[in-house]
Amino acid sequence: MARGTRPTGTSGLARSRQIVMKILLAAVLCLCLASAWADHHDGHSDVPDRCLGLEMDAVTVSEEGTPFFFKGRYLFKGFHGKAELVKDSFPELDDDNHHLDHIDAAFRMHYENSTDHDHIYFFLDDKVYAYYKHKLEDGFPKAISEVFPGIPDHLDAAVVCPAPDCEENEVIFFKEHEIYHYHVGNKKVEHREFKTMPNCTSAFRYMEHYYCFHGHQFSKFDAKDGEVHGRYPKEARDFFMRCSNYSEDTDIVERERCSHVHLDAITSDDAGNLYAFRGHHFLFRDGNNDTVKADAIENSFKELHSEVDAVFSYEDHLYMMKDDHLYLYKVSEPHTLLDGYPKSVKEVMGLEGPIDAAFVCQDDHIAHIIKGDHIYDVELKGSSHTATNERPLSLIKKVDAAMCDPHGVRVVVGNHFYHFDSLLLFVAGKNIPEQHRVSMDLFGCDH
Known part of the structure; x- marks a missing residue:
């Protein structure tokens, strides 16, 4: 064997090791990219922070009276605490058959003499989901037109309105400039005009008051005629969230x-x-x-x-x-x-x-x-x-x-x-x- 020449078998083994290492590195890189994509696909990247001034997609009150704020695939429970995935509480809203982009509207039905008392309704596109004690009711989801005839698809907001706040037990639905008062008893729908209110991206009834959220601001309104009295809009973070920093216009x-x-x-x-x-x-x-x-x-x-x-x-x-x-x-x-x-x-x-x-x-x-x-x-x-x-x-x-x-x-x-x-x-x-x-x-x- 000539001096300086390595054995052929050793050289082949080294090349084989290099090839194996490259394959392993490529596999690890693929796994990392797949994991990053999965995290993004599942909503784990860019988790929303409500203290940055979010426009909520929907707001409702749970059966226990806790406010639920929804943004994209995330849910904020109460007035403080971090975001958690909606599917952890309401899995059917974001399952293998339907990946949740956002909830259009939500409300808790709260009429003690109704068969769906304390049911929470979620509206997604043309479908409505009804939950009771965090369990999806049989037969749901259904078409919105089947459960709430006369109410359109792709809503912006909804809020329950019991008598005497409204003339009868009603649900108020919002879609752009259109306001629909749905009478729970006879399923009659009235179109009304709320002239002084902005378009609501979410709405809810809390402590016997009615709030319309638009962007990261809100206005308190009269449920019968939509009148807004007082100095509104106001910053939602000032009253419905627990944040350490607020806008410069905040009246502390x-x-x-x-x-x-x-x-x-x-x-x-x-x-x-x-x-x-x-x-x-x-x-x-x-x-x-x-x-x-x-x-x-x-x-x-x-x-x-x-x-x-x-x-x-x-x-x-x-x-x-x-x-x-x-x-x-x-x-x-x-x-x-x-x-x-x-x-x-x-x-x-x-x-x-x-x-x-x-x-x-x-x-x-x-x-x-x-x-x-x-x-x-x-x-x-x-x-x-x-x-x-x-x-x-x-x-x-x-x-x-x-x-x-x-x-x-x-x-x-x-x-x-x-x-x-x-x-x-x-x-x-x-x-x-x-x-x-x-x-x-x-x-x-x-x-």
Whole structure:
């Protein structure tokens, strides 16, 4: 064999290895491209962010009363939280036979004497889907003309309208400039003209008011004649979403007073001033004249920044809890964090954080701590704080915020609150009291 010449067998083996490596690399590249295409095809790329100012395709309320906002193949549940795929909740809307582009309209039928009470209807092109308890009803989807005769295909929006808001129990359908009032009882259809309303891309009834969404704005309207009263349109993110950044035109006081997003925490101090926290902001209602101010949490409580879990007032101090930390502020201008804080919630309250709600009643020295569906007592006068007297809540199993004042205990659930005359009635009562609206009855919002 000549010097410098490699054996033929070794050279062939090397070339074979190179070929195999190229094939493997090509296969990996194909798999990566296929995965990327699949992600795009399934809607996993470019997931929508509602805080960027989306135009929603449809809005409705679930059987449990939770607002559902739809965009493309995605669903936002409630006023905060990330997008999730529609097919995870309503699989037939986006299956192997029909890949969902967007939902045209949706509403929940809410007439207790009707056979389809609490059914949710979805409109896609010329078809309608009816769900009850997240299960597709037998025989659906059907043609829109079969279920709602006289109503056109390819709708823009729909909203249910019970009497006396409308003349009878009706559903209002929107398609461009055309307005259709569908009478549920006799299936009669009336065409009406809403002159002062923009074209709705989605609509829904919430807290007995009617809202037309157009772009990332909304207008509140009268369901009978479509009249829009007041200063509209307004930014949807200000009132129906929990976002940290808003438009430059946002009136921060009106937004926080009138937002439908639930409060994170609420309390009143010894002077009767009320503090209410939501996301990155808080409301302050002056106990002397009831004027309301709003500000970013970090401007007054810079160590907290945002997202307060629970707060209570005791002896001119605000006990503020976030995750597993407790911050103790002196009520003053500015509010001052005491030395040595934050401390762990466990160290100060005797419970592991996070805490759902907490309050102290006037002239009392016991903090009532709500965690899950149980309430605990913590004696504040002693040097060692221990959570005792654990007992279950009898009426309300999920509390967002709570406070106690000379009039009793106010318990916030979603965008409503309940007033109990005493702690005992809240913890072990038999009847749940009347609902009150946080925005209207606590902060004087007119819508």
